[in-house]
Amino acid sequence: MRIDVLTLFPELFQPFLQVGVTRRAFESRQVDVRLWPLREHATDNYRRVDDRPYGGGPGMVMLVEPLERALAAIRADRADTDAVAGRAPLIYFSPAGAPLTQSRVQAFASGPGAILLCGRYEGVDQRFLDRHVDEEVSLGDFVLSGGELPALALIDAATRLQPGVLNDAASHQQDSFSDGLLDCPHYSRPERLGDAAVPPVLLSGNHAEIARWRRQRQLEATVRRRPDLIEAARRAGRLDVADERWLRQIGS
Numbered sequence: 001m002r003i004d005v006l007t008l009f010p011e012l013f014q015p016f017l018q019v020g021v022t023r024r025a026f027e028s029r030q031v032d033v034r035l036w037p038l039r040e041h042a043t044d045n046y047r048r049v050d051d052r053p054y055g056g057g058p059g060m061v062m063l064v065e066p067l068e069r070a071l072a073a074i075r076a077d078r079a080d081t082d083a084v085a086g087r088a089p090l091i092y093f094s095p096a097g098a099p100l101t102q103s104r105v106q107a108f109a110s111g112p113g114a115i116l117l118c119g120r121y122e123g124v125d126q127r128f129l130d131r132h133v134d135e136e137v138s139l140g141d142f143v144l145s146g147g148e149l150p151a152l153a154l155i156d157a158a159t160r161l162q163p164g165v166l167n168d169a170a171s172h173q174q175d176s177f178s179d180g181l182l183d184c185p186h187y188s189r190p191e192r193l194g195d196a197a198v199p200p201v202l203l204s205g206n207h208a209e210i211a212r213w214r215r216q217r218q219l220e221a222t223v224r225r226r227p228d229l230i231e232a233a234r235r236a237g238r239l240d241v242a243d244e245r246w247l248r249q250i251g252s
């Protein structure tokens with residue numbers, strides 16, 4: 001998949017693309033991330049990308065014209081990819097967006113990619129948003145200085161789901177949210193840490209018992225912290241008979 005990023009701070013992305021399990025996906029261009037520095041599309045002598053808001057008030061607003069020039073360049077560069085895989089949506093990150101969920105990530109990860117618009121200052125001129133943005137996405141109900149962190153989050157979450165990225169395909173199945181439940185606890189050496197011992201079942205080598213124990217811990221954690229996800233998993237048909245029996249036993 002190809003992801004184009006429109007940003008004032010491309011330098012924020014390189015360090016991220018060079019580390020971790022996702023690095024190989026970026027190096028091999030299995031996930032082809034292309035950075036587009038907005039400043040290069042500001043044509044006036046001052047290379048302006050922002051200006052003061054009409055109506056007054058603090059801060060600056062990102063200007064339509066440099067963004068439109070940059071977007072035209074990206075669309076032209078994507079023409080071949082989009083002809084095959086379909087037109088890439090333009091995604092804008094803001095608190096007003098739809099909360100990002102694993103199911104949205106899964107849909108995105110199986111698609112042609114996208115163009116990600118990273119806002120800065122007070123935001124982007126509404127006329128650009130009205131004309132060009134296909135989807136607004138939010139990481140949560142909080143304010144950030146820019147859309148780069150949400151863009152990085154979406155890139156990471158989608159890249160992990162690409163085939164071959166995680167050496168043990170099952171490991172992302174273990175990720176919380178990939179099966180709609182919160183994650184189970186994890187332990188490693190040492191076996192004893194004062195009075196905090198590793199749950200014996202994990203040392204038993206009995207893989208069926210271990211899988212059951214982990215699933216029960218996932219259900220308990222989800223009932224305790226996010227009971228709304230239990231109902232969603234039930235509706236999605238993700239809870240089996242053993243799950244439902246355990247939920248009854250713990251009184252949920």
Ligand SMILES: NC(=O)c1ccc(NC2CCCC2)nc1
Nearest residue numbers: 093094119120138139140144146
């Ligand atoms: N909760 C979020 O996903 C989010 C996204 C962008 C942002 N700030 C950006 C939006 C336009 C200028 C800075 N703050 C928060």
